[in-house]
Amino acid sequence: MxxxxxxxxxxxxxxxxxxxxxxxxxxxxxxxxxxPDLLSAIxxxxxAAGAQVHTAATFRTTARALRDTPWAARWEELAARAVxxxxxxxxxxxxVAGSIAPLEDCFSxxxxxxxxxxxxxxxxxxxxxxxxxxxxxLVETMPTLRELRAAARAAAATGLPVxxxxxxxxxxxxxxxxxLRAARSAAADAGAQAFLVNCSGVEDVTDALAVLARSxxxxxxALGAYANALFAGGSTPEAYSAAAAQWRDSGADILGSCCGTxxxxxxxxxxxxxx
Numbered sequence: 001m002x003x004x005x006x007x008x009x010x011x012x013x014x015x016x017x018x019x020x021x022x023x024x025x026x027x028x029x030x031x032x033x034x035x036p037d038l039l040s041a042i043x044x045x046x047x048a049a050g051a052q053v054h055t056a057a058t059f060r061t062t063a064r065a066l067r068d069t070p071w072a073a074r075w076e077e078l079a080a081r082a083v084x085x086x087x088x089x090x091x092x093x094x095x096v097a098g099s100i101a102p103l104e105d106c107f108s109x110x111x112x113x114x115x116x117x118x119x120x121x122x123x124x125x126x127x128x129x130x131x132x133x134x135x136x137x138l139v140e141t142m143p144t145l146r147e148l149r150a151a152a153r154a155a156a157a158t159g160l161p162v163x164x165x166x167x168x169x170x171x172x173x174x175x176x177x178x179x180l181r182a183a184r185s186a187a188a189d190a191g192a193q194a195f196l197v198n199c200s201g202v203e204d205v206t207d208a209l210a211v212l213a214r215s216x217x218x219x220x221x222a223l224g225a226y227a228n229a230l231f232a233g234g235s236t237p238e239a240y241s242a243a244a245a246q247w248r249d250s251g252a253d254i255l256g257s258c259c260g261t262x263x264x265x266x267x268x269x270x271x272x273x274x275x
Contacts (some may be wrong), residue, residue, distance in 0.1 A: 004248060004273050007226055007256025009266050012059065014042050017262065025105075026069060032082045033071065037160025039082075041091035045263040050270035051256070054094055054140055056086040062125055076128040077109075079094035083132035097138040097163070098129030100151050106199060109167055110144040118150035123157065130158035139164040141199045142183075142208070143174050149186045156191030163224065163254065165196035166246045170231055172204035177211045188218035196224035199258045200245040201231035202243045209250035217251075229261045237261075237268035244269050 012028040020038060022030050031039040039057055046054060061079035066072045079098075086096050103121055104111035112118070129137055137155035139162060142148035152164040162186035168174050175183060180197075187195040195217075197208045207229040212223065224248045229235035237244070244255050255273070257265045 002083070003253055005224075005254045006042075006050055006052045006266065006270055007224070007254055008046035008054045009226075009257040009261045009263065010259050011039065011042055011057045012057070013230070013259045014262050015039070018042070025060060025065045027060040027065070028057045029065065029078060031070075031128055032057055032061065032078055032085065036081070036085050040085050040089040042168060046266055047090040047094065049263040049266040051266050052094060053097055053136070053256075054086050054090045055097045055099050056134065057082040057099070058125070058129060059099045062103065062121065064121060066104050079125065079128045080132040083129065083134055087133065094121055095135040095245050096133070097136050098132065098134035100129070100137055100139045100155055101141055102143060102147055106141040106143055106167055108253070109169075109174060112144045112147050115146065117151065118147055119154065122151040122154035126154040126158050126213060129212060130160055136161040140196075141165065141167045143169060145179065145183055145186055148183055149190055152187055152190035152192050162190075162192040163194040163196055164190065164192040165198040165224070167198060167201035168204045168208060170201075172201055172207075175208075180208055180211055181215055184212060184221070185218060188221045192221070192252055194224055195210040196226065196254060198226045199228045200233055201233065202227045202229065202240065206246055206250075209247050209252055213250045222254055223252045224256075225252050226256035226258045229257070229265070230259050234260060235265075237264045240265050241268040241272040245272055248273065252257035
């Protein structure tokens with residue numbers, strides 16, 4: 001696909017689309033507990049669509065997210081189960097990424113915990129995901145530079161490859177041009193191999209990648225994107241793949257999709273990139 005690595009699409013909104021209720025703050029971890037069959041089916045569908053990297057449903061398998069559930073003391077077991085389900089469902093040889101999400105709400109940067117909590121809790125999850133056998137760690141949907149830096153450092157300390165992503169938020173205003181460039185530099189300094197923009201509107205991702213393309217990237221740092229299709233009222237697979245082709249032209253070589261998309265979007269993306 002012209003040197004592009006194809007990431008999969010979302011698990012959470014796809015679980016909801018298929019009828020599973022996902023109460024906050026447990027969110028997609030609910031499927032690991034209650035509907036591993038449905039979760040496995042989604043992973044298989046992304047594999048059939050052509051995804052090369054698959055993200056395990058560890059977005060909320062943390063002690064913090066599970067603190068009011070019977071799984072609070074067994075969060076590492078749940079994370080390992082999510083990784084195993086993903087591994088068993090996808091094409092042999094495909095890479096499995098462990099998701100490391102913000103400790104609190106992705107779209108509420110003001111809730112970002114203090115530095116000590118960030119270091120401690122991200123290190124705990126990163127270590128658990130490494131022990132579970134992940135091929136890489138995906139630090140994603142980070143709403144603040146402070147948490148991006150802490151999570152990426154914790155992930156890199158495991159020795160696994162790290163991709164680090166920020167969200168621009170529903171209104172596209174979490175990171176301005178200077179903030180984006182600072183986040184990219186912070187990801188590289190922390191030891192990440194790629195910097196991505198995720199869970200942001202399609203047009204916001206297009207604008208962000210254009211900003212990044214206008215300034216030199218840290219040596220050896222790949223660029224990627226996977227957008228949230230819900231913010232602009234939805235995006236058909238064809239429209240999404242057309243936008244992603246623009247991202248590739250802006251230098252992105254890791255492409256996938258985020259909330260509000262599904263396997264059809266990944267299939268369309270593969271078709272366009274292979275054409």
